[in-house]
Amino acid sequence: MIGAAVKARSDSLAISEVPAAVHVRLRGVTRVFDLPKGKLHALGPVDLDLGRGEFFSVVGPSGCGKSTLLDILAGLSRPQAGVAEFEGAPIRDVPDGVGVVFQEDASFPWLSVRDNVAFGLRRAGIDPAEIARRVDYAVGFMGLRDFAASYPAQLSGGMRQRVCIARTLVMQPRLILLDEPFGALDQQTRLLMGDELLRLWRETGATVLLITHALDEAAMLSDRVGVMSTRPGTFIDFVETGWERDRDSRVVLTPHFGDITARLWDKLRVEALKIMSSGQA
Amino acid sequence: MPRITGTALVLLFCLLLWQTLHLLVGASSLASPFQTVVKLGSLLATAEFWQNVAETMRAFAAAFLISLVGGIALGILLGVRRLAGNVAEPILVNLYSIPKVVLYPLVLLCFGLGISAKIAFGVMHGLIPITLFSMNAIRQMKPVYRRTAQVLRLTSAQSAFTVILPAILPEVISGVRLGFSLTLLGVLIGEMFASQRGLGFMLISAINIGQIDTIMAVALLLTIVAVTCNSLLLLLNRRMGYR
Amino acid sequence: MSEKRLRVLVVALLIGAVELMCRLGVIPLAVMIPPSQMVVELGRILASGEYASDIAVSLTNVVVAAVLSVILGFVAGLAIHAWPGLRDALEPLLASYYAIPTFVFYPVFITLFGVGSASIIAIAVLLAIVSMITATLNGIDRIPRVLRKTARIYRMPRWKTALLIELPAAAPYLFTGVKLSVAYAFIGVIASEFILSGSGLGYAIAYAYNNFENRHMYALMLLILVTVTIVNTALNHVDKRLQARRQR
Numbered sequence: 065m066i067g068a069a070v071k072a073r074s075d076s077l078a079i080s081e082v083p084a085a086v087h088v089r090l091r092g093v094t095r096v097f098d099l100p101k102g103k104l105h106a107l108g109p110v111d112l113d114l115g116r117g118e119f120f121s122v123v124g125p126s127g128c129g130k131s132t133l134l135d136i137l138a139g140l141s142r143p144q145a146g147v148a149e150f151e152g153a154p155i156r157d158v159p160d161g162v163g164v165v166f167q168e169d170a171s172f173p174w175l176s177v178r179d180n181v182a183f184g185l186r187r188a189g190i191d192p193a194e195i196a197r198r199v200d201y202a203v204g205f206m207g208l209r210d211f212a213a214s215y216p217a218q219l220s221g222g223m224r225q226r227v228c229i230a231r232t233l234v235m236q237p238r239l240i241l242l243d244e245p246f247g248a249l250d251q252q253t254r255l256l257m258g259d260e261l262l263r264l265w266r267e268t269g270a271t272v273l274l275i276t277h278a279l280d281e282a283a284m285l286s287d288r289v290g291v292m293s294t295r296p297g298t299f300i301d302f303v304e305t306g307w308e309r310d311r312d313s314r315v316v317l318t319p320h321f322g323d324i325t326a327r328l329w330d331k332l333r334v335e336a337l338k339i340m341s342s343g344q345a
Numbered sequence: 346m347p348r349i350t351g352t353a354l355v356l357l358f359c360l361l362l363w364q365t366l367h368l369l370v371g372a373s374s375l376a377s378p379f380q381t382v383v384k385l386g387s388l389l390a391t392a393e394f395w396q397n398v399a400e401t402m403r404a405f406a407a408a409f410l411i412s413l414v415g416g417i418a419l420g421i422l423l424g425v426r427r428l429a430g431n432v433a434e435p436i437l438v439n440l441y442s443i444p445k446v447v448l449y450p451l452v453l454l455c456f457g458l459g460i461s462a463k464i465a466f467g468v469m470h471g472l473i474p475i476t477l478f479s480m481n482a483i484r485q486m487k488p489v490y491r492r493t494a495q496v497l498r499l500t501s502a503q504s505a506f507t508v509i510l511p512a513i514l515p516e517v518i519s520g521v522r523l524g525f526s527l528t529l530l531g532v533l534i535g536e537m538f539a540s541q542r543g544l545g546f547m548l549i550s551a552i553n554i555g556q557i558d559t560i561m562a563v564a565l566l567l568t569i570v571a572v573t574c575n576s577l578l579l580l581l582n583r584r585m586g587y588r
Numbered sequence: 589m590s591e592k593r594l595r596v597l598v599v600a601l602l603i604g605a606v607e608l609m610c611r612l613g614v615i616p617l618a619v620m621i622p623p624s625q626m627v628v629e630l631g632r633i634l635a636s637g638e639y640a641s642d643i644a645v646s647l648t649n650v651v652v653a654a655v656l657s658v659i660l661g662f663v664a665g666l667a668i669h670a671w672p673g674l675r676d677a678l679e680p681l682l683a684s685y686y687a688i689p690t691f692v693f694y695p696v697f698i699t700l701f702g703v704g705s706a707s708i709i710a711i712a713v714l715l716a717i718v719s720m721i722t723a724t725l726n727g728i729d730r731i732p733r734v735l736r737k738t739a740r741i742y743r744m745p746r747w748k749t750a751l752l753i754e755l756p757a758a759a760p761y762l763f764t765g766v767k768l769s770v771a772y773a774f775i776g777v778i779a780s781e782f783i784l785s786g787s788g789l790g791y792a793i794a795y796a797y798n799n800f801e802n803r804h805m806y807a808l809m810l811l812i813l814v815t816v817t818i819v820n821t822a823l824n825h826v827d828k829r830l831q832a833r834r835q836r
Contacts, residue, residue: 138496140413157498164496170489174511184497235497351677357793368698374699432595435824442771443816444778447790449808450797454619526687533689552695552784564692575687577682 420479478520
């Protein structure tokens, strides 16, 4: 079992080639914020292609514009320059087929777990029987069946994040964006949630973009990891992990995992040092 | 349950204190709990008393409705418009903390004697706390809720009614709780000066002729009603299953 | 900075509008005198010393009531906090406290303390003390446990921990209580004077109203408005500094 999860392709540390079926396409994407003190060049220019069904992670030093990148992909903010496309169409507002899981707890405390999960479907005016079917599936899938009638206040942080993931899952997104979803959780819970995420990714066939500051998380979960520079954030490296599609958290036991993490840290260390010496960290 | 027992014990202690004071200063200065309840009972049996209650309730209902609708609307407006909120907040806080009773003559001069002056005075007391609480509820709402509504592609009406309103409701109810009490206070003070009817008028005339048992009976009734309504709102807040 | 200016501008415009309406007769002189005349009249009153004793009585009452509320409220808060059973019993009562129209008990206080400052101070304290009790309880609750542990690592004696660690840690919350207590002391004193007393600013306003002395009445109203605004602004200034510290 471990062996199966561990088998890696020989060219696993090679710089990535553009995948065949492009699902998300960024070209020269740049974001500049107008602050009272002047302009802040937060991001870009960024070029990126995500293949359909790819699990892609972004790592980078704090404040490098990772979340800005996610906001652009989610249609929550627009680039000043460059193009961002999802399924061949430019991203303007939040596109259909995109789901987002935020770092902060976004579960609604006034709704039960079940109503939280069903929330988006009800607003979209979907047939009640279909809602029930999808909610049952998602609640079961995320291990929330015993808590379906509970309120978020009665759950742990990890469980609340599961609620948010389930709420995204029922919308059947083709692209799932995750903004440090496990940032507030403890290490063990994170590993287990990572397994859940992999299972979800396999079953749905969705494209996943995960933003994280944890190198091990990126190395363990992704097909490919993009390393970002300090502000203004651009990609300085892409690392292919070469994991089998059928993998889980036990890949961390293999030497190859150590190689990937080492390479990520090698690139990131210089950037993190820049941040620290500039006093921002 | 022991918590309720404790609260009951504290109330019992207050009752004992009341009785002791009554024994110390004499019945003409302070009616005993028993006398007060008896007096309240006999007042409740008269039609005249109920007319006064009705009069107060009429003014209070109007004042509270204005405070409620106006306060929530104004609060949401100031909460959404950041700059307007920042400019208005200290002014509102200051207005809240001035002794509004001294402005009463102004209200009388503007509205004349009668129910409209009482309503205006009630609104003066109740509007600002509801506004301030509603404004802060909007401002302190987690930004991630609004982003979630966006990501789920809700229309603005959908996000207003299914996300923003439920998110701010507990805070708004806290404001309404305070606004309720202060509106009642405002109406009562109004009646003490500008009316020939109502519970406030009953109080001031009892004070003027030194009818201590009537004062205590009306005070007891008002306290019971105010505390009951307050507790109901508090219960509503807790029952919402979150917070 | 620009927000502050905008606020001043808004207030100035409002006052200007009232002034204009008074001057143009939209608001009859019998209802309200122009704000500029209120200022002139207030200056005259203050210079002549006509109401000096009323002002002194009111301010003394406010100060005494505020100081008593803060001290008694703090001590009561400490005591209630030290006795969790009592706290559980009191909490529902504290939550409903402000629903009670306190001033209706004023006549009772007159029978207990007599007509005069003592009754007025008593009712103001009754109004103000609960904010201080609540703030004290809240402040002690919010002292981070790690600070107490740190004090123990330094082997500080109990009283030193209280003075050097707990008090400063709770200070921002305690000050919120002080601020509210002062505001309620003002309201309690002035309102009681207005309703039922024979001296003080509140009484002076009621007297002026009953005798159709509009000029005096508006000048005195202005005095109270200005005094409360100044006191509030000063307290808010301190409060803001303390609250900024709380975020760390």
